[in-house]
Amino acid sequence: MTIYKIVPAALWREAEAAGVFAGSPVDVQDGFIHFSTETQLPGTAAKHFAGQTDLLLVSLSSERVDLRWEPSRGGELFPHLYGVLPLSAVESVEPFEAPPRHEPDR
Numbered sequence: 001m002t003i004y005k006i007v008p009a010a011l012w013r014e015a016e017a018a019g020v021f022a023g024s025p026v027d028v029q030d031g032f033i034h035f036s037t038e039t040q041l042p043g044t045a046a047k048h049f050a051g052q053t054d055l056l057l058v059s060l061s062s063e064r065v066d067l068r069w070e071p072s073r074g075g076e077l078f079p080h081l082y083g084v085l086p087l088s089a090v091e092s093v094e095p096f097e098a099p100p101r102h103e104p105d106r
Contacts, residue, residue: 003035003067003079005058006049006096012056021058021085035067035079042099043073051101057094064089 007015007024015021023033026048036044049055062079065086069077 001037001062002059002091003037003062004041005033005035005085006041006045006098007056007058008052009054009056012058012093015085015087019087021087023084031082032068033081033083033085035081037079040073040076040078045096046099047073049098052098055096055098057096058090059092059094060085060089061091064091 005021007021011024012021021033022028027033034044065081066083067079067081070080072078
């Protein structure tokens, strides 16, 4: 199964220089790297990245890293990586367009 990580491009450039991705500030705070499955990706993008620009979508096979599948939004199981992501596990990095930020009706 392919899993995904939405990453600001500047943060990914730092990972490329280091040879590993240690996670976003939220990942570091939580103690693991958050990933999403294909079906979870739209919800993750809308909840955490709406309105942001200069993003990348990192994809890799769930079999290439040691994941824990743990409950998150609504009890759904999400893939989490406890540790760093070696860039050798990454299959692709593509530009990603987040949904627009939703403005509440007035």
